[in-house]
Amino acid sequence: MSVKKLFTDGVIRQNPVLVQLLGMCSCMAITTSLFNGVGMGLSVMIILTCCNIVISILRKVIPPNIRIAVFVVVIAAFVTIVDLLLQAYIPALSKSLGVFIPLIVVNCIIIGRAESFASKNGVGASALDGIFQGLGYTLVLIVMCVIREFIGKGTFGGGLIDVGEAGVRFVTDGSGSGIRIFPAQYGALLMVLPFGGFLTLGTLIAIVQGITNRKHNKEIRAGKLSVIAALDAAHGEEGGSDE
């Protein structure tokens, strides 16, 4: 399993949100400002990497019939650790993300990767898988934050970038106003509401699926391939990379 393959799998081909369709709840709930997106993405990346490493180390000693219970204990422990650390060192982020940090426990990306990757692969590969899958998740959050914040509020980098008398600078306490691109009153409020999250995520999934499946789509249009055969082929590819 090469590093490059793990990277492209995590970021595009097997992107946790856009292709595996996991962790969509947090994706729609917190992507209202760049500060939230970056913070949540990094938290998930750290937790996912730690869990993958521990589960990969333990994979030979965990009896298969209680593996899920062990995964849940490991995941819950790491989520609580990150939650405590955030409360102690980045309280603004902890306040802003609120309940979504503890809810990472039930985020399907983490248990999904534990079950389908870390429990079957070595420690090094599992650690890289955690980093790259976490990166894929973070990138989706960032793209969604940028789109929703721009259309909804007319700013870029809310919470993270502050434009004030001191000029443009980065802040880590979530107080940044963001770079204003157009006046706030023209913002489409619905994009900041959960409803806008559904719209943005649906559009993103459609675009990425359209691009990654363009070869099959072309053949279907040319009448060379039936839709069912294309689905079978796509499914076969994914299955092949997992098992």
Place this chain on the structure above:
Amino acid sequence: MEKAKKKPASIGVLILTLFLVTAVMSGLLGLVNYVTKDRIAAFKAESTDAAMREVLPADGYKQVEYGGGDALVAGVWEAGGGYVVEVVPSGFGGEIDMMVGVGADGRVTGVSIVSMSETSGLGSNASKPEFRAQYVGKDEARLKKDGGDIDALTGATVTSRAVTRGVNAALAAAEYVRGGEGK
């Protein structure tokens, strides 16, 4: 899967494995909790203190008994003639924990949000100074929508109403405590 070929583990092995994993993870959690708990407690105390100082500056705050029976009121502190009242009205996403300063003249001196879980980007704007400043100097708060003169937050009427309810509850509580002292 290779594991499937092995014979199933006995109940003893299952219990032991689960016990060990849980024990190690609890140990780790205990350690992190030990390292962070002072910092978290200090930060919480600091933010409560800062919130009180922000709404009504005073040399010291003395908690006083509140027997008024309003469930929204979580605590009342006496501060140099005025009162700081902690109220917890229910907003859109749960309780909003806020501090309201009431001056000696029975008017609001400041409002500060300690913690809340309102919708990020909408209700969460209640913590912005522009919104909170509207309550200063009022002896009764009401939104424009409800016939008053306070601008509600865009797209977050529920949150705005909750904060307004909290401010009114705080005013009533301060009045109650003041009345009790006079007797």
